[in-house]
Amino acid sequence: MISVRPAREEEIIVLTAIGLDAWEKAVSGVADAQAMRRVAELAFLSFLRSKWFSVSVIDLDGEAAGWAAREDNDGHISDLWIRPAAQRNGLGSVLLAELERRILVEGFEAAVIKTHSQNTPAIGFFRKHGYSISWLSSAHAPKLDRDVESVGMSKLFEESGVQSAQQWF
Numbered sequence: 001m002i003s004v005r006p007a008r009e010e011e012i013i014v015l016t017a018i019g020l021d022a023w024e025k026a027v028s029g030v031a032d033a034q035a036m037r038r039v040a041e042l043a044f045l046s047f048l049r050s051k052w053f054s055v056s057v058i059d060l061d062g063e064a065a066g067w068a069a070r071e072d073n074d075g076h077i078s079d080l081w082i083r084p085a086a087q088r089n090g091l092g093s094v095l096l097a098e099l100e101r102r103i104l105v106e107g108f109e110a111a112v113i114k115t116h117s118q119n120t121p122a123i124g125f126f127r128k129h130g131y132s133i134s135w136l137s138s139a140h141a142p143k144l145d146r147d148v149e150s151v152g153m154s155k156l157f158e159e160s161g162v163q164s165a166q167q168w169f
Helices: 009-027 033-054 091-105 120-128 159-168
Strands: 002-006 055-060 063-069 079-082 110-116 132-141 146-156
Touching: 002 091, 009 033, 009 055, 009 063, 009 079, 009 110, 033 055, 033 063, 055 091, 063 091, 079 091, 091 110, 110 120, 120 146
Parallel strands: none
Antiparallel strands: 002 055, 055 063, 063 079, 110 146, 132 146
16 A cells, blocks of 8 residues: 655654665766765765655555655755665655645645756656756766756646646545
8 A cells, every 4th residue: 555644753764774775776877876875874864854844755555665855845846765676666656746736735836856967767757747857057066076967857837737636636
């Protein structure tokens, strides 16, 4: 059974492990994940310790299989991570739909995400769900000691989309 629920503070370690595993898969071929693993782990821990209340968890048969966050409770989706072994089973789609529902209910006109430009699986996932590329930027990443290109994607909610999304849930 699949369900989406708010995160609990006591599961920060489990959510960190999910995020870290999914992050390693996402940066494969772009960065040396093993060399950056500890820094990434500390970043996930720090984020989840301070923002766990802005995180939604997707459970599969009673076990956390992924999580997503709207760090600033606006239209920006800051994180969406699914345990690699559970990917490609519709969990990301269910989690994204729940985030979009909340964004709509809270009155925002669009949802926005950002990923690195070589993360073709994520870009394809969001395109499949109606997102389009809004911008491309390049910034120096000190931890990688190189410039990294990022892609910003957005999905504008139309009035008819609001109604059908509210009927869907």
